[in-house]
Amino acid sequence: MNKQKFYAFLQRQILLLIALSVIPGLAYIILGWMNGVAMRALIWYGLVILVSLWGWKLYKDFQLEQMGTEELKTWYQKLTFFFYIIFGLWTLAFLLYAGEVESKLHYIAIFTQIGASVVASTLLVSDKKLFFPVLLILMLPLIGYFALIGEWYGHILSLFSIVFLGVLLYSSDNSYKLIQKNYYQAQHDALTGLYNRRYSVDFIDQMISRVQFSKKFAYILLIDLDHFKTINDTLGHDIGDQVLKEVAKRIKEYCENTHMIARLGGDEFIIVSDEFNASDDCKEIAYAFSEKLLQILKEPYVIDTHQLYLSASIGVNSIGNSASEAKHFIKEADIAMYEAKAQGRDGIILFNDELAKRVEYHLEIERKLYFALEHNEIELRYQPQLNRKQKIIGCEVLIRWNSPEFGFVSPAEFIVVAEKTGLIIELGTYIIEEAFKTFQSWNEKGLELEQFSINISVRQFFHSSFSDEVERLAKKYLNENMRKKIIFEVTETILVEDMNRIILAMDKLKRLGISFSMDDFGTGYSSLSSLREMPIDELKIDRSFVSHLGEYESDELMITTILTMAKIFNLKTVAEGIETKEQFKFLLKNGCDIFQGFYFSVPLKKDDMEKKLLESTDVSDIETILHFNT
Numbered sequence: 001m002n003k004q005k006f007y008a009f010l011q012r013q014i015l016l017l018i019a020l021s022v023i024p025g026l027a028y029i030i031l032g033w034m035n036g037v038a039m040r041a042l043i044w045y046g047l048v049i050l051v052s053l054w055g056w057k058l059y060k061d062f063q064l065e066q067m068g069t070e071e072l073k074t075w076y077q078k079l080t081f082f083f084y085i086i087f088g089l090w091t092l093a094f095l096l097y098a099g100e101v102e103s104k105l106h107y108i109a110i111f112t113q114i115g116a117s118v119v120a121s122t123l124l125v126s127d128k129k130l131f132f133p134v135l136l137i138l139m140l141p142l143i144g145y146f147a148l149i150g151e152w153y154g155h156i157l158s159l160f161s162i163v164f165l166g167v168l169l170y171s172s173d174n175s176y177k178l179i180q181k182n183y184y185q186a187q188h189d190a191l192t193g194l195y196n197r198r199y200s201v202d203f204i205d206q207m208i209s210r211v212q213f214s215k216k217f218a219y220i221l222l223i224d225l226d227h228f229k230t231i232n233d234t235l236g237h238d239i240g241d242q243v244l245k246e247v248a249k250r251i252k253e254y255c256e257n258t259h260m261i262a263r264l265g266g267d268e269f270i271i272v273s274d275e276f277n278a279s280d281d282c283k284e285i286a287y288a289f290s291e292k293l294l295q296i297l298k299e300p301y302v303i304d305t306h307q308l309y310l311s312a313s314i315g316v317n318s319i320g321n322s323a324s325e326a327k328h329f330i331k332e333a334d335i336a337m338y339e340a341k342a343q344g345r346d347g348i349i350l351f352n353d354e355l356a357k358r359v360e361y362h363l364e365i366e367r368k369l370y371f372a373l374e375h376n377e378i379e380l381r382y383q384p385q386l387n388r389k390q391k392i393i394g395c396e397v398l399i400r401w402n403s404p405e406f407g408f409v410s411p412a413e414f415i416v417v418a419e420k421t422g423l424i425i426e427l428g429t430y431i432i433e434e435a436f437k438t439f440q441s442w443n444e445k446g447l448e449l450e451q452f453s454i455n456i457s458v459r460q461f462f463h464s465s466f467s468d469e470v471e472r473l474a475k476k477y478l479n480e481n482m483r484k485k486i487i488f489e490v491t492e493t494i495l496v497e498d499m500n501r502i503i504l505a506m507d508k509l510k511r512l513g514i515s516f517s518m519d520d521f522g523t524g525y526s527s528l529s530s531l532r533e534m535p536i537d538e539l540k541i542d543r544s545f546v547s548h549l550g551e552y553e554s555d556e557l558m559i560t561t562i563l564t565m566a567k568i569f570n571l572k573t574v575a576e577g578i579e580t581k582e583q584f585k586f587l588l589k590n591g592c593d594i595f596q597g598f599y600f601s602v603p604l605k606k607d608d609m610e611k612k613l614l615e616s617t618d619v620s621d622i623e624t625i626l627h628f629n630t
């Protein structure tokens with residue numbers, strides 16, 4: 001059971017027990033007075049009052065937020081003694097009256113003793129260390145008393161008392177086990193046996209209050225396994241579960257028992273440390289701790305016949321300098337963890353002010369973006385795409401947000417935000433409509449293009465009304481011939497969905513004449529098989545490979561491999577981000593079909609693009625281009 005809750009429950013029992021002792025105790029004084037044992041009764045009652053005062057002090061002493069683990073332990077020990085003693089006093093009362101000659105006193109003594117036993121078995125049911133000895137303290141004298149009568153009925157009553165004691169112990173024990181089980185289930189994760197989210201949030205909330213009081217620090221570690229979904233998808237959930245269990249086991253073995261370890265859900269774990277005196281110490285220790293943990297988690301996993309390799313991204317946050325809620329600290333650790341993912345995974349990031357500012361900026365963007373469409377702040381640009389003879393044969397539509405507050409905001413930044421908030425659906429439809437309008441007007445002006453590419457985000461792509469919307473707009477603005485020239489650029493992130501769903505979504509659009517391009521190819525994890533299965537027509541080699549041409553041999557190799565592979569699969573190739581002649585020449589030499597980049601043109605406004613289109617003719621044949629030296 002959660003120790004804190006358990007202590008709080010026991011604390012409440014103190015008051016009840018004091019009331020149940022002090023009030024019926026008064027009746028005993030009257031009884032004593034009526035039967036000539038007033039002195040004894042008064043002394044006994046005096047003891048009850050003394051012990052009750054001690055109980056009251058214990059009740060007051062209990063300040064959960066301000067008590068350390070050790071203090072709590074000592075408090076609990078004292079409390080145990082309090083319970084033993086106060087019930088012991090009832091046994092004392094029993095002995096006092098059962099020793100008298102008057103048989104009516106015996107009846108009362110017997111009744112109160114049985115009553116006290118029932119009280120003990122209900123109030124102390126949460127703790128076996130309490131109800132077990134207390135029931136013995138209360139019932140053994142009664143059993144002895146009956147046995148000492150010496151008559152046959154005395155033996156029978158003694159036997160009955162033993163049975164009664166047995167029943168009380170049995171039922172208390174059963175309830176105790178049930179409570180324990182319920183508490184366990186409410187606080188633990190069924191798969192790994194670690195604590196669950198609910199418990200960890202409670203725990204962190206208590207830790208926050210404690211460190212606020214003690215002026216100390218603690219850290220939380222949020223661990224998320226990298227690419228865990230791939231294991232689930234490729235090897236099945238059973239293997240996935242076994243991996244999670246093994247990860248939990250490794251974390252548990254590595255941590256000290258002062259750490260609180262929980263699984264928040266999925267492949268996300270959280271660790272909360274003990275308290276530290278200084279914030280810097282805490283951060284250093286947290287970092288070193290995380291590094292070692294990462295190493296342990298990266299050791300190979302042997303599950304069934306599979307040998308698996310995993311890494312994790314860890315976000316670290318320290319608790320102690322602000323009186324916020326657990327949720328707040330977890331969220332910050334989450335932001336740090338996502339930053340670790342964004343920086344290439346398999347890493348550790350400590351939450352810091354800079355990250356906090358960035359999050360704040362993103363929130364601002366989120367709020368302002370909402371009005372950007374309404375206020376006409378979103379504009380479209382068109383970046384030319386050239387063929388091997390340097391003639392413009394197509395373009396890519398790229399959006400720009402001209403915000404009065406932030407100035408120019410890169411789509412790389414706000415598309416993510418729009419995806420998160422769902423605004424991408426509205427934004428995406430707007431872009432498609434504007435782009436189709438432009439394409440239509442160019443067609444009317446006789447400006448011919450072979451292809452016209454529009455970026456589509458994953459969330460937009462899988463939205464239920466996407467294909468219907470595209471169909472509606474395509475029919476409104478484009479003739480059949482023009483529709484065949486539309487290309488939707490998707491990134492490898494669409495692979496988050498299963499292949500059947502991707503193909504289903506693509507097929508519907510293909511029937512309209514639209515084709516697909518795999519954008520930023522080489523940065524994600526599309527496999528050869530996924531390329532073969534998807535109805536893709538074009539590969540766009542990611543800018544990062546092109547920009548490093550001449551620097552890293554591996555990038556050259558990557559590009560030549562992609563180009564060769566594209567030939568095998570009969571796909572058109574586009575290289576983006578070409579900035580230099582050398583890059584262009586390299587790509588040309590290796591058989592790339594289409595070229596895009598600042599070397600030819602930056603993304604242009606509609607009018608400028610029209611002018612470029614009018615000027616554009618075949619520059620020269622390939623041989624000339626490959627041998628030009630200037």
Ligand code: C2E
Pocket residue numbers: 383397398399410411412415431455456457489519520543576577578579596597598599603
């Ligand atoms: P992307 O689709 O890979 O677009 C290519 C990006 O490379 C564009 O950045 C383009 O301006 C930039 N670029 C082109 N040539 C060069 C070059 O020679 N050097 C350099 N350094 N950069 C070059 P941009 O416009 O900032 O767009 C970034 C990303 O934002 C796009 O990457 C795309 O993923 C997303 N995006 C842009 N417009 C849209 C849109 O309308 N819808 C959606 N869903 N995403 C969009």
Ligand code: MG
Pocket residue numbers: 396455489519
């Ligand atoms: Mg693109």
Ligand code: MG
Pocket residue numbers: 519520540542543576
């Ligand atoms: Mg790209």
